[in-house]
Amino acid sequence: MPAHDKKPPPAPAKLRQAAAEPKKAENIARRLAFVFLAAALAGIATYVSRVGHGGATRRVQAVTSVPESYAVCTDPGLVYTVDERRPNADCLLVKKDRIAATGTLEEIQAEWDVYQIDLVNKFYGGESKAKKPLKVIRPPSGSIIIPGLADAHAHLMMYGAKMQLNLEGAETIDEVLDRIEHYVASHPAPHDDGVRWVEGFGWDQTRWKDWRGGFPSKTDLASRPSLAGIPMALSRVDGHALWVSDRALELAEAKLPGGRWPGHGEVEGGEVMKDKNGKPTGVLVDSAMALIPVPPPSEAQMTEQLERAVKDALAVGLTSVHDAAVNGRMLNVFKKMADDGRLPIRVYAMANEESSEYWGGRFERLEDYGKDGRLNLRSVKLFTDGALGSWGAALLEPYSDNPSTSGLMRSSEEALKQTVTKFWNDGWGVNIHCIGDRANKAVLDIFEGLLQGNESAAQRRPRIEHAQIMRREDLTRAGQLGVITSVQPTHATSDMWYAESRLGPDRILGAYAYQSLLQLSSNKVLPLGSDFPVEGIKPLLGFYAAVSRLDGRGESPHGPGGWFPSERLTRAQALKGMTFDAAYASFAEGDLGSLSVGKKADYVVLDRDIMNEGAAFTDILATQVRATVIDGRVLHGGI
Template sequence: MKKYLLLYLAAITLFTQCSQQAPVDLLIKGGKIYTADAGNPVVEAVAITGDKIIFAGSEKDAAQYLGGETQLIDLEGRTMTPGFIEGHAHMFGVGYNELNLDLMNIKNFDELVQKVEEAVHKAKPGQWIVGRGWHQDKWDVKPEKIVKGFPVHNKLSEVSPDNPVFLWHSSGHAALANAKAMEIAGVSLLSKENIAQGNTEGGEIIRDELGNPTGLFNERAMTLISKNIPESTAETDAQALDLAIQACLRNGITSLHDAGAGRENIALYQQFKKEGKLTVRMYVMVTGWDRDLVYEWMKHGPEIDSANILTIRSVKLNCDGALGSRGAWLLEPYTDRPDFSGMATLSMDTVLKTSREALKHGFQVCSHAIGDRANREILDRYEIAFKENTSIKDHRFRIEHAQHIDPKDLPRFATLGVIPAMQAIHMSSDRPWAIDRLGEKRIKEGAYKWQTLLKSGAKIVNGTDAPVEPINPIPCFYASITRKTLKGEPEGGYEPEEKMTREQALRSYTLDAAYGAFEETIKGSIEPGKLADFTIFSQDIMTVPENDILKTEVAMTIVGGKVVYEKK
């Protein structure tokens, strides 16, 4: 009997020892935790060791992971989600927007002129003044003179006679120059800059009725001015990147898809990673504007970072313009400019050639397309490339923006396995005036068709296109589920049947955004084994009334189990 008792006690001791878990580095509890894991959608506590999640479940079960060295974060009733992934932004643009003139919130052309005048007083004669963010369709008062929907340079030139000025439209697809900048570039009434009737290949100089340039340069015509702007220095690039990283962390962004990085940008990312300063996880698209760089990377092959900090495995192609500048490539002319249907800014032969090469070398292609013709043409080229290389099943090619799609092409995304990377905030900002560009029929049948795409089986990657829009994901989340402007208009939202549910909107910023970068097995949801990246919000974005969502703040950002931002 004594022998059996000893065996029983030994078995109990062994079971107890096996059930004791090793203490973790960090335990988070005390609030609602949404995991984006369909099998375990809401938990009470998360345990982390190193940069990985060890446990996600009840607070009671989490107690076994506590040890003397375990750091404890009490959410105090706040809400935690997987770290938000910005699915389409321009990292250096975010940083430089803080260094240069920020025109995003100006209310009219007179305010723009005033901002430039203030900058002139601080600048040396001859120093370039650059900025970005203006949008004529969002102004409360239209300028006195408009040509083809845009302001003219005269007032701007009056306050800056000795300083060249170049101000990018918020879309980045048009810009306004003053007289001094045009003088330096040699653009005038009589100039012969290989432009027929005001148009460049893939671009346009807008001129008045007398043939004088108005100062507005559309799409590739912008390079006539921008090539004269002194290049940024290594110091200012580093400053811009640091500012952009801090902006991401303040706004709960733990990962970012950079939609088009050049050689110098990539080198700086690599330097920041080496120095331990790249605290936002980067998924980088090599810019398609630099063909030599694209071919170098094709030869080199994808760079998939085992540390999950910096991955380079995609190519960004800019294939048409923006709706605000009327550069988006349409199947039919613009409703408010019947003589014009936008333009392709890149040869479709180049899209096909790049797609073929990318499939051979393991790269993803991400093509900018806003207009319905651009979307169709790119889907056509993708489909040809896929049929020629059927051995590659999981290519995950993307169309960036996919803003206006002909109804016939909507099912093709899911059928072809193409990912629409759409920025819901664009609907909120653009829809009130976009109807003037496209007319009611095209808006209702093919614009911002989120729910239609989701129901067809496509996965949507969400984001802001910063610095086109602020990088803050909260307004974008609000737009996703309400389809309203940030003023809460109209009642019920625009085309309300296309709203995302809150669960869909959360996935578009987390798990589906990770899928868009081939990273859904390592991030995007709160599950054991995945990276410990979290965004903590001041309130429950999944349950608060719609009208209260915009009051939400980012309380804390955690990357790899480390608190990298905390609101004071």
Template structure:
């Protein structure tokens, strides 16, 4: 413990410390001193070495270990550890993360053979499952240069149906039994907004893209309440252990919202959830009956936004492009809604007072969504709802400036760039990369950039995203100097995008995102200094403790 900066005999100092410890049970005020802290304070980055909080909210932070003693308090020695505001993931899928933990997890598999081996092992481990489900495969990381097939899955699981979502959630891989149960034949037509991958004879190969995924998924029984609860418990454990005190959940169902409320009522949530209602259809009609939920159970929950989709993903060539794909000249991707249809959806949700956040990855999808937002603004005026484009991954350079006058936030995922750098240029060519993953371009024009991971598409660890944001490199340090390094964020910008900007993107900047007086005491202690370590070390940061509303919810030593 650092000494108090007063010239007092040691026995007096010890007596004061003992006295402070004796009142722990009756005092709700806590002081953590001897930390190396960073927070945004009056919009500027501030360093501090002590923090005081009471009843779950910050009283203040201090530049040294002296502070005003306003009565009894509990004194905690921070041990010189680094303290940061709790990190907020601006775009994740909470239940998807949880189910990834209990289904077959193919994330990180480096070959088709390894993926098949893991499916076989999972099926053997759970012989009573009627359906084998999983997620995480990414054929662009394998050496086959094509989609996998049902016949290959049949080699390891033939009698039971198998359904495996691609890492980005925009394609699925089925075995023959699953296609048989779904009635899939060569005569099955591609649904609007979807594509069935076929061989030269027109036979379905086993991979279904975007809207076509529902042809198989609709046959899978709904998970039980117990399975949902287990998935949520596992997701919460993952999030708090990686320092996430908040997450924007991109697509909340009626069942999930009910469960989130039950967990909040029982004080079982350990990460705050800002929910986006899944779509503008029946789920929205059900969950919006009483209007937006701005806060529930001390800001542990909110439901005041909606998640829409404009297109698919780049890896599966479902992202809607203005011009054909460079590596697939007959394909421009999948546009899910016309400008008119998207305008009507946003008008419906925005008129009800909901922030509307639209998934758009390709440049054509981004243009259609910007046009729709412009139409809505013409109809409804400036509602200050802070609408967002989720991903804004490939945007035509001439469309990037449109974000500013339309007051559209760019909700982006830094690890998407470092995961996609192996295939993005192959998909769209170098010319269109000028508007690709353009974080610094957005920041330079004054657009708010909120960062996330899109977990379980990417790893839940936000320090992976912080590293990608400032390096534009893989964790192995490739490419040297960074991939399109002019679009890197500075360290302060990256931290802001995972804290204060993320809170702003949820209309929560007055209560979250920084350690300022009156805000919730959400913070983490980590093992290294984000602003001092070599860039290559950022992704290796370990979370030692996670605190939400002044309560420790995770300790690495437990």
């Protein structure tokens, strides 16, 4: 399967989508007349029409309501289509929810004239006065238009939950404790004698100044009297370690068999961290986190979390999100919002349940589900290991900075193979979390065996999520097999300050190797995501990290040229990774991912040209989203 559309552009006749059977002509004519009249009346104050080839166009004010058919034009060449047949254009012609044409204004006008003549001849008896002018909208000079941005790996409801008590970015443990105290003070305990849990997300001990090293503990939480006695569960920034209070441990212990905490190696794929006396320190890693009885969110809470997440996603230019772990309760909330037409973005959900039993039969496959057809589910998300920041990534050799461990596999390689094979044989797309080189090798071994049958990778599109630390031979093998490696560029710039000390000088050469993965890919596909809320939700942060390999201050361990700069992506590669490649990874490249004729009219208007390779990287971080458009309608901002 090629990375770009290879079909020749459709002939003008194929763009004439308003034609219908002769028996329906009279009714269609009435509807068209009404549509054009309503659009003209509603749009007088918000857009200016341009008739023929020579009329001037000026912007009156931001357009937040557009007609069913219109053109949107930038300065010459500033529509970046991600379509190799015509990478740049001046204008898009939008008809209802689809792109009808791209090109210069004159070419767009010609397409419109053909369309109008066709309508007039069919429904108006050839009367020229029935022809409608082309409505042309112009964003401010210097703006660019790009395809709607996709995040190929994120967690929507987790993001909504994180925003309630966000611990990200704290530079000291005292700042973390200050935030928790403020939250507790502003959120009084319930009066119904119910247990009030405090949940937070985003702490990262590797970023704390003057920190003693290792994980924090329950004692650190108890150092603040106002927090004593409160059950607290605070997730590390990567979601693979839980920092809990003494009261949370007490509640958990009461539910443990015999009231005994499991010892080292007794929790498959997890660890209860203990002190020298064998007592829990207050940190649990990966599978062991399930021992803490944090009450699940209610449906109302999940709905609120999802509403917050999709609103924020639109504001930063996201039109599609691959949600990389949706359980059954979550899916019910997604479906209800989709049924009600309240799901504004496109969601490619990956089913997931934390269960040792096979759960594939609990989920129904969804294709263009809901009032607006924006919800899809055809794949599952599985996990192999933990994360590098919590020493949980499964490595083939011990950690360089902690030789006592090689990380954690959540299950044995043989058990993982049986699980993956069951989902594969049941027809599910299989997407697997792999951070460490042991995890990546194990999954590639499994995929290699499954792909030796009749089905190709292009048909099934198996994915490795993260593909973070890989042997050089496995970088090559993933490409040869056609396994999609879905990566998150901000993980590289977040981890680069400690990754080499954790992995050593040899293993680091196969880590965060984005340009290598892209070049070795058999179809040159590298979908990009963020893993938000682990990283920030703004896709332009990922774009910046991919092309610069620098942090937000313009720094890296290798200086201003970027961390391992040979692994940087070009701006064109990064944009394709956030549009077409993400669409391909979700089986949606026929409808999404590029501004190509016939595809959905999903696009984003930015206030400056981030695609200019000569522009400063800092300009990317300063870029603002002027408008996010889905199905041809402005859902955030204004043009």
